[in-house]
Amino acid sequence: MKVMIATGGTGGHIYPAMALAEILKKEKPETEIVFFGTNDRMESKVIPQAGYRFYGASMTGMNGGISAKVKSAASLIKAGGYCRRILKKEKPDICIGFGNYISVPLIKAAKRMHIPVMIHEQNSFAGKANRFLANDADVIVGCYESNLEQMPKEKVRLYGNPQASLAALTEFDPSEIEKNGLDPKIPFVVFMMGSLGSESVSEVIDQACSLFDDSFQVIIAAGTSNDYEFKYESDERIRIVPYVDGKNMLKGCALAVTRAGATTMAELGAIGCASVLIPSPYVPNNHQVINALELVRRDAAVMIEEKDLTAEKLADTVNSLMRDPEKLDQMRKNAYAAGQRDAAEKMIACMEELVNG
Incomplete structure (x- = not known):
């Protein structure tokens, strides 16, 4: 053929x-x-x-x-x-x-x-x-x-x-966490806004870094083409890097904070990953909000629209979820049930x- x-x-x-x-x-x-x-x-x-x-x-x-x-x-x-x-x-x-x-x-x-x-x-x-x-x-x-x-x-x-179909085959490789100076035995939250990043969202994440609980780790994929320069300096608990292997991070993280593009949504479901979704408002027909609602309605994700996003709201949402492992586990199961592999x-x-x- x-x-x-x-x-x-x-x-x-x-x-x-x-x-x-x-x-x-x-x-x-x-x-x-x-x-x-x-x-x-x-x-x-x-x-x-x-x-x-x-x-x-x-x-x-x-x-x-x-x-x-x-x-x-x-x-x-x-x-x-x-x-x-x-x-x-x-x-x-x-x-x-x-x-x-x-x-x-x-x-x-x-x-x-x-x-x-x-x-x-x-x-x-x-x-x-x-x-x-x-x-x-x-x-x-x-x-x-x-x-x-x-x-x-x-x-x-x-x-x-x-x-x-590719995401479903992913096996978590902890070496990516280790090479970035984090401990794979401690739960981590990954932030990914795509290769272009987002200046507006990056600024909010930057401000939220000092508000996250110290019971979990954070890895932020700033984006290889993101013009925003983070002011928060990486420390032993929070790492800011240009790029991560997205599927690997989704497989290993306790929680992902991402956009709601089609590929990301497919991977979240295929892997079974709890997420906080920040849909891009710069897409036709606001389709990322519609995408996100597919997981939100299944209690597999939480959505924060960019117009409502603040450092305090982002930190409160992430901290609240990370303090509730039972809820995170149910969100993962719900995401997996929604996935098509x-x-x-x-x-x-x-x-x-x-x-x-």
């Missing part, structure tokens, strides 16, 4: 696509996988670095005024012709889109050429690209019940996020069904 995957823009689209590819290669080593994305964003680097063949196109999104939309339409037409040429050359058995505007020309071209099409929606509120492509897809893979209302219900299969495997079976008829 030869598979072509369109993905790009952000890690929320890219990493689930790469997770599917990784598990597909493990289960079906004979499978050939080719990626398509933009030629100037992160996918153009991380996908080839992972060893996959990659085609890149220049394309702009639809956000902005009339001139931006005209420019985007022109780039879509150009990319569509490029995609048809790629598909004639590669002859994939199936094409899969993981959202973002870059998936539109490939999926449209595949449909026109009668190649089976699957799209994957990571969020609780479907993105513009996937809503636009929904009628062209043979199968739509979603992660939330709300996806059934946003796209043709008869096409939607709620398999979950392929990133969860076989999304990639189900998608692969569905792909074979589409290809083989």
